[in-house]
Amino acid sequence: xxxxxxxxxxxxxxxxxxxxxxxxxxxxxxxxxxxxxxxxxxxxxxxxxxxxxxxxxxxxxxxxxxxxxxxxxxxxxxxxxxxxxxxxxxxxxxxxxxxxxxxxxxxxxxxxxxxxxxxxxxxxxxxxxxxxxxxxxxxxxxxxxxxxxxxxxxxxxxxxxxxxxxxxxxxxxxxxxxxxxxxxxxxxxxxxxxxxxxxxxxxxxxxxxxxxxxxxxxxxxxxxxxxxxxxxxxxxxxxxxxxxxxxxxxxxxxxxxxxxxxxxxxxxxxxxxxxxxxxxxxxxxxxxxxxxxxxxxxxxxxxxxxxxxxxxxxxxxxxxxxxxxxxxxxxxxxxxxxxxxxxxxxxxxxxxxxxxxxxxxxxxxxxxxxxxxxxxxxxxxxxxxxxxxxxxxxxxxxxxxxxxxxxxxxxxxxxxxxxxxxxxxxxxxxxxxxxxxxxxxxxxxxxxxxxxxxxxx
Ligand code: ARG
Numbered sequence: 001x002x003x004x005x006x007x008x009x010x011x012x013x014x015x016x017x018x019x020x021x022x023x024x025x026x027x028x029x030x031x032x033x034x035x036x037x038x039x040x041x042x043x044x045x046x047x048x049x050x051x052x053x054x055x056x057x058x059x060x061x062x063x064x065x066x067x068x069x070x071x072x073x074x075x076x077x078x079x080x081x082x083x084x085x086x087x088x089x090x091x092x093x094x095x096x097x098x099x100x101x102x103x104x105x106x107x108x109x110x111x112x113x114x115x116x117x118x119x120x121x122x123x124x125x126x127x128x129x130x131x132x133x134x135x136x137x138x139x140x141x142x143x144x145x146x147x148x149x150x151x152x153x154x155x156x157x158x159x160x161x162x163x164x165x166x167x168x169x170x171x172x173x174x175x176x177x178x179x180x181x182x183x184x185x186x187x188x189x190x191x192x193x194x195x196x197x198x199x200x201x202x203x204x205x206x207x208x209x210x211x212x213x214x215x216x217x218x219x220x221x222x223x224x225x226x227x228x229x230x231x232x233x234x235x236x237x238x239x240x241x242x243x244x245x246x247x248x249x250x251x252x253x254x255x256x257x258x259x260x261x262x263x264x265x266x267x268x269x270x271x272x273x274x275x276x277x278x279x280x281x282x283x284x285x286x287x288x289x290x291x292x293x294x295x296x297x298x299x300x301x302x303x304x305x306x307x308x309x310x311x312x313x314x315x316x317x318x319x320x321x322x323x324x325x326x327x328x329x330x331x332x333x334x335x336x337x338x339x340x341x342x343x344x345x346x347x348x349x350x351x352x353x354x355x356x357x358x359x360x361x362x363x364x365x366x367x368x369x370x371x372x373x374x375x376x377x378x379x380x381x382x383x384x385x386x387x388x389x390x391x392x393x394x395x396x397x398x399x400x401x402x403x404x405x406x407x408x409x410x411x412x413x414x415x416x417x418x419x420x421x422x423x424x425x426x427x428x429x430x431x432x433x434x435x436x437x438x439x440x441x442x443x444x445x446x447x448x449x450x451x452x453x454x455x456x457x
Contacts, residue, residue: 105206137346194211
């Protein structure tokens with residue numbers, strides 16, 4: 001069944017039907033399509049464009065279709081071009097004449113623009129909810145690990161000591177920004193395109209603001225040509241999803257490294273690891289690797305959408321049907337990744353002794369040793385040179401700065417005293433870092449309190 005057979009004299013080529021159809025993927029927003037039609041028909045009756053009687057019949061019909069699809073008694077079939085056609089045809093089949101009035105003052109162009117927006121709007125909220133769950137787990141880990149020392153890295157070389165709370169706090173900020181990006185784009189996209197018609201509005205006295213309010217939009221969109229051809233919000237959402245995936249991927253990469261036999265900073269739970277079919281000893285971080293890997297397809301969806309849109313003249317063109325498949329895949333993929341990643345870190349165990357030992361053996365306290373000399377009056381550049389020499393000496397002996405005898409220190413610089421050991425202990429190195437955003441426990445507790453407050457809203 002077609003909605004547009006009137007002016008044609010020939011049957012459509014079978015391959016064209018197949019190539020043109022979108023029902024295999026746009027059936028995903030059947031519920032949004034019905035929701036939009038319910039609002040449209042309510043508005044049509046209020047404006048006396050259709051009778052109350054017809055409105056009641058259409059609403060009853062749409063509700064029965066909704067119930068039947070939900071319960072599985074009505075199956076969406078591929079014989080129709082798209083979900084809009086399927087629902088309208090089924091309505092006419094069920095209620096007859098009145099059903100033919102549903103599409104008054106509406107085009108599939110503003111209809112699909114509405115459905116995609118309604119669907120995407122829900123996905124934005126669902127993604128935000130998952131990010132919040134992830135942040136709650138990160139916060140729990142931070143609270144439990146304010147004094148779990150570990151090396152902080154630059155160039156993947158041990159740099160200065162930090163704590164697990166501090167390291168996870170960095171990711172807390174990334175995902176917090178991701179949530180704020182979602183909130184921004186939600187606000188921008190939350191306008192209703194219905195009533196834009198095919199492109200130039202309609203001669204019926206539609207009350208577009210009323211339809212918009214029925215569907216919980218902030219208002220109606222301003223320009224009808226833009227309304228049917230705007231997919232900016234899909235691009236913005238895909239861009240936000242790409243950034244989320246980029247963050248998850250970096251985090252995954254770290255967990256993969258920390259979980260190696262060489263590092264052993266963490267141990268992934270059996271329930272979130274997989275084995276090898278040939279090597280019995282293996283326990284692989286497949287979840288983290290898959291999250292890292294799936295980042296590629298989400299970036300791909302963003303690139304695809306940007307490219308699809310770049311050459312489209314106003315207003316609607318069929319190219320825009322390509323806004324769906326890859327976008328849906330990216331929506332699903334990102335939600336799945338956030339969920340799996342959350343479960344993985346929630347069950348992951350830390351090895352504090354290994355991490356602390358690694359920080360010590362990596363000379364992460366060398367900057368603090370230089371600062372110690374500065375406090376005793378040595379110029380920083382000289383102090384840097386002196387500690388460099390001592391580090392080299394320790395590397396040759398295979399020991400940490402903490403293990404070097406005081407006379408060895410004094411041989412290189414007489415300013416050293418017994419208090420050097422206290423000054424370069426990991427605890428001191430971390431605890432003395434008290435500038436805003438640093439790992440010292442005093443400021444870390446403040447950061448945690450602020451994060452808690454943020455999540456309580
Ligand atoms: N399946 C189409 C899409 O996804 C619906 C809009 C069709 N409009 C049209 N004039 N052919 O974009």
